[in-house]
Amino acid sequence: MSEQSRRRPPKPYRRPVKDPVRILAFDALRAVDERDAYANLVLPPLLRKAREKGDFDSRDAALATELVYGTLRRQGTYDAIIAACVDRPLREVDPPVLDVLSLGAHQLLGTRIPTHAAVSSSVELARVVLGDGRAKFVNAVLRKIAQHDLDGWLALVAPPYDEDAEDHLAVVHSHPRWVVSALWDALGGGRAGIEDLLEADNERPEVTLVARPGRATTEELLAQLGEGAGLPGRWSPYAVRLVEGGEPGALDPVRDGRVGVQDEGSQLVAIALANAPLDGSDRRWLDGCAGPGGKAALLGALAAERGAALLAAEKQPHRARLVERALTGNPGPYQVIATDGTRPPWRAGAFDRVLVDVPCSGLGALRRRPEARWRRRPEDFEGFAPLQRSLLREALRAVRVGGVVGYATCSPHLAETRVVVEDVLKGRGGPAAEAEWIDARPLMAGVPALGDGPDVQLWPHLHGTDAMYLALLRRTA
Secondary structure, eight states, rough: OHHHHHOEEEOOOOOOOOOOOHOOOOOOOOHHHHOOOOOHHHHHEEEHHHTTTTTTOHHHHHHHHHHHHHHHHHHHHHHHHHHHSSSSSSGSOHHHHHHHHHHHHHHSSSSSOOHHHHHHHHHHHHHTTTOOOHHHHHHHHHHHHTOOOOOOOHHHHHHHTOOOOOHHHHHHTOHHHHHHHHHHHOOOOHHHHHHHHHHHHTOOOOOEEOOOTTTTHHHHHHHHHHHTTEEEOOOOEEEEEEOOOOOHHHHEEEETTTTOOOOHHHHHHHHHHHHSSOOOOOOEEEETOOTTTTHHHHHHHHHHHHHHHEEESSSSSHHHHHHHHHHTTTTSSEEEEEEOSSSSSTTTEEEEEEEEEOOOOOGTTTOOOOOHOOOOOOOOTHHHHHHHHHHHHHHHHEEEEEEEOOOOOOEOOGGHHHHHHHHHHTTTTTTOOEEEEEOOOOGGGOOOTTTSSSSSOOOHHHHOOOOOOOEEEOOOO
16 A cells, blocks of 8 residues: 555545435335235325425426336346346345345336436435445446446347247246236237237326216316316226326315226226116126225216116125225115125025126236236136136126126136136036126227127227226026
8 A cells, every 4th residue: 555545534424315216116115025015005105105294296206106116017127137237146135135226227227317317326225225335236236237228138138039939028028927928828919919918018007087977977077187187088988097197086076986096997897797788677786896996886876877776795894995985975875795705695696787806816907016927926826716716606696597797807817717707607616607698899889909709808008908808698597
């Protein structure tokens, strides 16, 4: 060491700069990882608390939201890139460190934030939440990542399509390989269709509202939103799309229940069941899996227009309370009960119309819950299968002869959609159901690309909705 360097005084310690936006994004990712929470449930209260403290404005909230959802959607891609930049398997990198690296990778590769700002802000975040030692590791890794843009990295870490198409798509579009395979099987067709679907899963979904009949109209809602703030729905006559997203819960008609937040695909399912042709009485409707209440609220409003009553059943008491809240103020008669739809208290043949929107993998809502793709496993379907079949059998038992059952699920996976219906109709695993298909396509008038029928599968890339599935059945004996 030279005499000059010995005399040089040490640099004074500089405290890390606390960036409330990135700290909030990190806290949200840790909650998703540690508690298996969903970002769409974790993030709103964090943003609300930050606003109450005066730390955030609308631009801060938008950036925090983009950082959280963008990082979760592209997690698989960023993991592959980070793995190429560290000298150990990713499983040996502490999860909080990996979250900071993923946030940094998203800023570098998935946003317009300048490189120096993306690296420096991530290092400062690491100093605050991890300490100075691990911040040096974060700095070194992010500087390696900054050497290429996203396309450059994909050329390095994704296998060629011609060698392994599913693995290529999994890395490029950030889905587990088994999910790519399942979606491709359900969609059919060639490379263009599956790439469009996977890319749509990684896009921010529109916020869609439903004006509940008898309580609000789309014209009133659009007028209240103001010029340029909302657009009519593409397919549902009750839908309004928010142009800039925002917080729908801050709107007066949402707070008082006249308007709800509901994907347009979910609206179409309820509308199709309500409009299915029916002979005879049409007075008693059942939503057999009603939680959290979006479809029940729309069904209840549609039933009220015809003088019909809705029974909304939900197994979980806390979800039944959400259904009760959604239905409060409904213009017609309704009842909410907490009961198991596989062992129901009602008598056979008690209803004219029945909907069962069954528990499922949620692979149709990956735009809204991107973390679900990393949590689900192929073996999960073995757990859902008996429940889905039992709920459909009980729904067919609950409806009168000539009545209509709608089997719905927010998944395009064949094991949760058509296979379930065919098994129940053919008696696999139980008595054969005495029912026939109803072509659901004419009941979604104006909606294109509905396939060969008689059931309907909606798609994010074709319809701008969640990947909702609907089969309509009429009890015959």
